[in-house]
Amino acid sequence: MPTARVDMLSPVAPPPKADRPLAPRLTSVDGKTVGYRIDWWNFEDFVERIQELLEQHAKPAGSRTLNKVAATHGVSEIFKTRDHAGRIGRAGRETQVQKAIDDFAGQVDWAIVGLAG
Numbered sequence: 001m002p003t004a005r006v007d008m009l010s011p012v013a014p015p016p017k018a019d020r021p022l023a024p025r026l027t028s029v030d031g032k033t034v035g036y037r038i039d040w041w042n043f044e045d046f047v048e049r050i051q052e053l054l055e056q057h058a059k060p061a062g063s064r065t066l067n068k069v070a071a072t073h074g075v076s077e078i079f080k081t082r083d084h085a086g087r088i089g090r091a092g093r094e095t096q097v098q099k100a101i102d103d104f105a106g107q108v109d110w111a112i113v114g115l116a117g
Contacts, residue, residue, distance in 0.1 A: 008027055026110055029060055032061055033108045034060050034064075034111065036050075036063065037064055037111065037112070047063075061109075063108075066104045066111075067115075
């Protein structure tokens with residue numbers, strides 16, 4: 001009897017290049033702006049809880065979400081998962097995507113990113 005074959009694809013992104021070291025760890029989030037990358041449909045529920053905890057235990061300066069920053073570049077829909085297949089429609093929009101990410105990074109001191117549902 002022939003053996004069945006299944007191809008498995010990994011959705012994991014490659015690690016960052018070694019030429020870009022990690023930013024130094026913050027000693028405190030007080031007075032710092034936190035960023036949130038919207039990565040799943042119920043992300044707002046998660047953000048609300050994190051913001052409650054931050055307000056109870058720290059004094060952040062404010063927050064930004066990548067989806068709202070990206071909207072100014074007309075690419076906000078790509079930062080939300082559209083379906084269970086993970087289709088996000090980046091083709092041909094790499095410049096706008098990079099600009100949105102760069103703008104987001106310039107507006108926050110630290111961020112919660114890379115979360116998956």
